[in-house]
Amino acid sequence: MLASMEKAKEEGADLVELCVDSMAPSSHISHIQTLFKQRTLPSIVSYRLKSSRKSSRGGCKNSCFQVLKLALDLDVEFVEMDYEVASDMSMCELIHGRSNTKIIVSSYVNGGGRPSTEKLGDLIACMQATGADVIKLEIAVDYITDLAPIFQMLTYCQVPLIAMAVGSRGLISQLLGPKFGGFLVYGSLGGKSVPGLPTLLSLKQIYKLEHTNADTKVFGVVSNPVGHSKGPILHNPAFRHTQYNGIYVPLLVDDVKEFFTTYTGIDFAGFSIGIPHKEAAVACCDEVHPLAKSIGAVNTIIRRPIDGKLVGYNTDCEASISAIEDALRERQVGNGVASHITSLLAGKTFVLVGAGGAGRALAFGAKSRGARVVIFNRNYERAKALAHAISGEALPYECLQEYCPENGMILANASAIGMEPNSNQSPIPKEALKAYEVVFDAVYTPRNTRLLREAAEVGATVVSGVEMFIRQALGQFRLFTGGLAPEDFIRKLVLEQF
Ligand SMILES: O=C1C[C@@](O)(C(=O)O)C[C@@H](O)[C@@H]1O
Structure with missing residues (x-):
């Protein structure tokens, strides 16, 4: 864990999560103490009962309490525990008696289907009552549209909130977290691909989330599959190069119509449309450029700022x-x-x-x-x-x-x-x-x-398709931003990255 922490530091992490439940049952408490003391980055010490191997046999709760207490005694920056643990009387005392440590209380929501904002709001209120400083919701989502209530919660919740949507359709819960006011964002170490989790390297090098804020406009490529798209490595640096406050993310969309009827906010400002949605997306537009109309396919949709209408184009x-x-x-x-x-x-x-x-x-x-x-x-x-x-x-x-x-x-x-x-x-x-x-x-x-x-x-x-990719993206960039695309910059970037 100490070695991983060093790696995280090299890759630019601000803090790390130490999932102690994975080591606690077999490791001696003195090893855990050494880990806490020798940490080289601010840390979240988390102990999940649910994922613990011994939870069904009991005893683990004791180990959980022991480890979390140790973290509190050693003033580790954050301690994360399940809502169930935080609600326990003896933990309540520890939470209220803490000095510098911030408490994250987490809950896993797996209701099936899109979670309702009411349900999430009620859950957050109950979790907050434990004395939590930060609330974390881990939510299983089936479709990208299931994330809409989560963004709403992030925007309006008064308590610092971490939202983590699990699975490949949950990726934008991390990438758009800071835009909607999320407390922190998770990334995977060592470029390792984990469904729904951006790599830390992509967060630091491509998305640079430290530049996003509530005014950031959201763009993305609506496609299925979407992982192959080089759109993010082109548009994000191009936005920064031209000092345009935008972020461009992969959008793994199953039903294009549902996507556009769900994400109707003015901040969802523009989209590249990829396979297999280019034809179906025509019907989602309020207006379609004559060329795209005659072709019967759009690869670009922008939300017109003056009236919020979706306008489709074809730059392919x-x-x-x-x-x-x-x-x-x-x-x-x-x-x-x-x-x-x-x-x-x-x-x-x-x-x-x-x-x-x-x-x-x-x-x-x-x-x-x-x-x-x-x-x-x-x-x-x-x-x-x-x-x-x-x-x-x-x-x-x-x-x-x-x-x-x-x-x-x-x-x-x-x-x-x-x-x-x-x-x-x-x-x-x-x-x-x-x-x-x-x-x-x-x-x-x-x-x-x-x-x-x-x-x-x-x-x-x-x-090469790369030439078409560059040219269609130059056209899109102009439509997205209303300004000229930095062609030389984009060409150099794409040729370096491919
Ligand atoms: O065909 C493509 C490629 C693309 O889908 C991508 O992979 O980023 C983006 C589309 O705008 C474009 O028409």
Whole structure:
């Protein structure tokens, strides 16, 4: 524990929690005393009866009392105990007789479904009556929307409150804790990923929560899965660079409609929309930009400050098409062809894999530049519907590998094939790539997908999804902040991090 404490110090922790219940039954009290005395950071000494291995056999309560009393005697900064322990008469005496130590009383709430603010309020009042200085609620949540009452409690509760929502959908209970007035935030040590817990390193290096306050605007990427998104490592530093008071967080959303009808506050200011929500999110907007409307997919939603209305945009279209056009232009210049041709895609065959949100953006973009768009998608019906919408062509997915009406075509993968953890996959065999002049992959994790590697090997010009990612994010940043995006800064940052 002392070694971990040193590690926490190196990673920038302000204080650590010493979960003594994990060591108490087997360790001699003198070892615990040594730990308390030799602590090198302010500490919370916690002893949970519920998680203790011996609790059912009794005796543990004694050990709990003994350890907590020792922590109080040694003036450890915080002592944390279960509500049940704090309500015990003999503990009450200790709590009221303490000198410098602050008491955290905690309770685990697992009601199933969204907890009501009334229920939480009542619980907090009872817990406060024990003489607690700080209340901690650990809450099991099934959906990200279950966190709304917790943010309300954090905002309005008069007592210092720690909220910790358990599980991967609970992550923002930590990241947005300080914005809503939470007393402290937990992070995991050593970059270790624990569902629902940010790493301490990400708190210090990416989110820098010390800069957030009640006025901080909340932005985030609404996606499922969401862990792959590099949005947080781009937008958070960019906000700081431009001195914009915002935070950008991963939002693991199951039901996009419910998300937008739950988080209606003006502080939830803007969103990137990722897989698989780009099409469903259109219906959540009060207004949709004409381009996004014709595409039928939004990847950006902002809450308009003047009236709180949700306005949807699509920055994927311009981002992906302009990246492909730039690559074509460079290739032509490399081949000694004049560089002033404006409609580089006109008359070209543009083979698109995928007919979801990103696929729709590419299809509309390519069509608007005069390309002949041919769509392949595992779900053929969806391919046909998109082809119909843009007056393009759809072919069965099985035909992709033989499809070769001409050479010098453009291939764009807008499906998730090849995305981590399935990075050994590619939508098309290497041999078939010889028919393509430019190959684009919307997948950006990994940066160099199997498709791009193989395309480069057969001599195609490749366009990475990272380029699309950067360009769509530049567009989003402008919409989020109303100001210019620091392009050079963002490019450098993303290329360093990928
Ligand atoms: O497709 C993407 C990527 C993204 O979903 C992300 O992973 O951060 C964010 C979206 O805005 C964008 O259109």
